[in-house]
Every structure is written in C-alpha cells, then in structure tokens.
Amino acid sequence: GISVYPDDASDLDTLLKNADTAMYEAKEKGRNNFQFFQHQMNDAANARYELANSLRRALRQNEFELYYQPQFRNQDRTLSGVEALIRWQDPERGLIPPNHFLPFAEESGLIHAINDWVITTACTQARQWVDAGLFTDCRVAINISGQNVNFKKLSRRILEVLEQTGLAPHHLEIELTERVMMENTDDAVESLQRFKEMGIAIAIDDFGTGYSALSHLQLFPLTTLKIDKSFVQNISKENNSIALLHSIVGIAKSFELKVIAEGVETEEQLQVLDTIACDELQGYLFSRPIPGKQLEQGLRTGQFTPPSR
Ligand code: C2E
Ligand code: CA
Numbered sequence: 628g629i630s631v632y633p634d635d636a637s638d639l640d641t642l643l644k645n646a647d648t649a650m651y652e653a654k655e656k657g658r659n660n661f662q663f664f665q666h667q668m669n670d671a672a673n674a675r676y677e678l679a680n681s682l683r684r685a686l687r688q689n690e691f692e693l694y695y696q697p698q699f700r701n702q703d704r705t706l707s708g709v710e711a712l713i714r715w716q717d718p719e720r721g722l723i724p725p726n727h728f729l730p731f732a733e734e735s736g737l738i739h740a741i742n743d744w745v746i747t748t749a750c751t752q753a754r755q756w757v758d759a760g761l762f763t764d765c766r767v768a769i770n771i772s773g774q775n776v777n778f779k780k781l782s783r784r785i786l787e788v789l790e791q792t793g794l795a796p797h798h799l800e801i802e803l804t805e806r807v808m809m810e811n812t813d814d815a816v817e818s819l820q821r822f823k824e825m826g827i828a829i830a831i832d833d834f835g836t837g838y839s840a841l842s843h844l845q846l847f848p849l850t851t852l853k854i855d856k857s858f859v860q861n862i863s864k865e866n867n868s869i870a871l872l873h874s875i876v877g878i879a880k881s882f883e884l885k886v887i888a889e890g891v892e893t894e895e896q897l898q899v900l901d902t903i904a905c906d907e908l909q910g911y912l913f914s915r916p917i918p919g920k921q922l923e924q925g926l927r928t929g930q931f932t933p934p935s936r
C-alpha cells in the first residue's frame with residue numbers, strides 16, 4: 628500500500644493510515660499486487676468500518692431475527708420442515724435482508740459468530756416447537772456459510788448446542804454450498820459423516836450454480852440435494868429446462884439423495900416438479916419466510932396441514 632507525501636497527507640500518522648488503507652485495497656485485489664492511495668478509498672474504508680461496528684452491535688444487542696420458510700412433502704403436502712433465514716432488524720434502517728450484510732460478514736470473518744447465533748437460535752426454537760407437539764416429523768434447516776469454515780469447530784459447536792437445547796439430531800438439517808465444503812475438504816468430509824451417522828440431514832444448497840461438480844456428490848456425505856431456484860424459475864415448456872431438471876433429479880436419486888426444489892412460485896412450476904418426482908417443495912406459492920411467532924400460529928391452527936389436491 629503506497630501513500631505519497633505531501634499529496635495524500637501532510638502528517639506521518641495520516642500518511643501511514645492511508646498507506647494501510649491502500650494495502651487493504653491491494654489485498655482485496657489478490658496476491659502480488661500494490662495500490663496507490665486514493666481519497667475515495669477512505670469512504671469505502673469508513674463504510675466497512677461502520678458496517679463491522681454495526682454488525683458487532685447487532686450481535687450484542689440481539690438485532691438479528693430468524694424467519695422460517697415452510698417446506699412441504701410433495702406426496703401428501705404435509706410440512707416436512709422449515710428453512711431458517713436470517714434478517715437484521717436495524718433500529719434505524721429497519722428490516723435488512725441477508726444479501727445486504729452477509730457478504731460483508733463473510734469477508735470480515737464476523738460470519739462465524741453469526742453462524743453460531745443461528746445454530747443456537749434455530750435449535751432453541753425447534754426444541755420449543757417439538758415440546759409443544761407442533762414439530763413432530765419436522766426439521767429446521769440452517770444455512771452455514773463463510774470463507775474458511777472450520778468444520779472441526781463447527782461440529783463441536785453443533786453437538787454442544789444439540790446437547791444444551793436437548794433437540795434430537797433428526798430435527799436438524801444443515802445447508803451448505805459446494806464452495807463452503809470445498810474450502811476445507813478433509814475436515815468437512817469427516818464432520819459431515821459424523822452428522823449423517825447421528826441423523827442430522829445435510830443438504831447441498833444452490834445445486835447446479837457456481838462451480839458445481841458431480842464428483843462433489845460422491846465426495847461429501849449428503850442426504851439432500853436442493854435444486855437452485857434459478858432452475859425452477861426457468862421452467863418453461865418451450866426450452867429444455869424440464870429435461871435438465873429431470874436429469875438433476877435422476878442423478879440425485881442414483882446417489883440416494885432426497886430432492887427439494889426451492890423458489891416454487893407458480894402452479895405451472897409445481898406441476899412440472901410433480902411430474903419429475905421431486906420429493907419436497909419450498910417457495911412463495913406455499914409461503915414466504917415468516918417470523919417464528921407467525922409460523923407457530925400456523926402450526927397451532929393447522930394452517931400447514933395438507934390442502935386437498
Ligand atoms: P438461500 O439459502 O438460497 O435461501 C433461499 C432464498 O430464496 C431466501 O432468500 C428466500 O427468502 C428466497 N425464496 C424462497 N422462496 C422463494 C420464491 O418462491 N421466490 C423467490 N424469488 N425467492 C424465494 P433470503 O432469505 O433473502 O436469503 C438469501 C440468502 O442469504 C440465502 O439464500 C442464503 O444463502 C443466505 N442466508 C440467509 N439466511 C442465512 C443464515 O442464517 N446464515 C447464512 N450463513 N446464510 C443465510
Ligand atoms: Ca439455503
């Protein structure tokens with residue numbers, strides 16, 4: 628990181644600080660790289676600094692909230708589980724969707740504390756629903772992401788939380804993308820194997836996007852394949868999207884994986900997913916992600932019992 632006297636600063640401290648900012652930028656751009664300081668870098672650095680501070684505050688002051696989106700068995704349309712999706716209730720800016728802060732949390736390493744919070748909150752909530760007799764055959768699915776997820780630490784944490792909350796492992800599902808699993812292959816395989824043996828479900832999320840490889844299905848111990856919503860939303864009779872979906876389901880079945888489709892919005896998509904024997908369904912057609920209280924209300928009033936087909 629390079630900053631030049633006297634253009635960038637007139638005192639030593641500022642000069643060094645600016646060189647540091649430029650270095651951050653250089654690191655962002657990858658290895659073997661240098662950057663000259665530019666004044667707009669300060670704006671970006673300040674914004675990052677502020678966001679990191681607000682995220683730490685959010686964790687401390689419990690400003691995060693889990694929403695839950697119902698998932699249904701295709702066969703009888705009973706509730707098979709819910710996916711926990713994080714929201715940030717910022718006191719000034721209101722409800723912030725995950726895509727607006729998770730990428731930064733991942734970049735800055737704060738994601739690990741967030742993952743931890745999600746595991747604890749989701750398991751605590753699920754245990755309450757199980758105890759109330761509302762969640763008998765259901766799972767709560769949590770998303771784990773971040774660069775360099777430490778699978779040894781993660782599995783220790785999950786086992787700890789299961790023990791503390793008393794949630795049975797078969798009520799838990801972990802959703803991971805291929806990227807997350809690939810960054811720490813050895814430990815991931817070992818930890819996931821242990822989870823699988825315990826009865827925790829393991830889903831490969833966003834399947835078919837990014838650098839998907841069929842060999843990943845062989846390498847990682849999985850129970851579930853989640854078809855990315857882009858495939859579902861691309862369904863049309865005019866192109867070969869249905870053939871593609873058919874193939875994905877076929878591959879999943881040959882690996883003995885359960886298949887769940889996300890992003891189901893229309894009756895037409897539903898019909899197609901039905902014909903290709905997709906096991907489970909999730910999407911706005913059934914329900915948006917909703918706060919825990921609202922989900923519980925639905926469970927109590929039988930809103931999630933099978934509608935007639
Ligand atoms: P994802 O894991 O692929 O989650 C599915 C996303 O699709 C959710 O967005 C959900 O609200 C949205 N969705 C569900 N049904 C439909 C539909 O029918 N149509 C459309 N267009 N969208 C639908 P959301 O909640 O904004 O989450 C975005 C992403 O943020 C998630 O994608 C996941 O990668 C990440 N994320 C969310 N919560 C967490 C969390 O607690 N921890 C971690 N690590 N990542 C999370
Ligand atoms: Ca997911």
Ligand code: CA
Pocket residue numbers: 832833853855856889
């Ligand atoms: Ca997904």
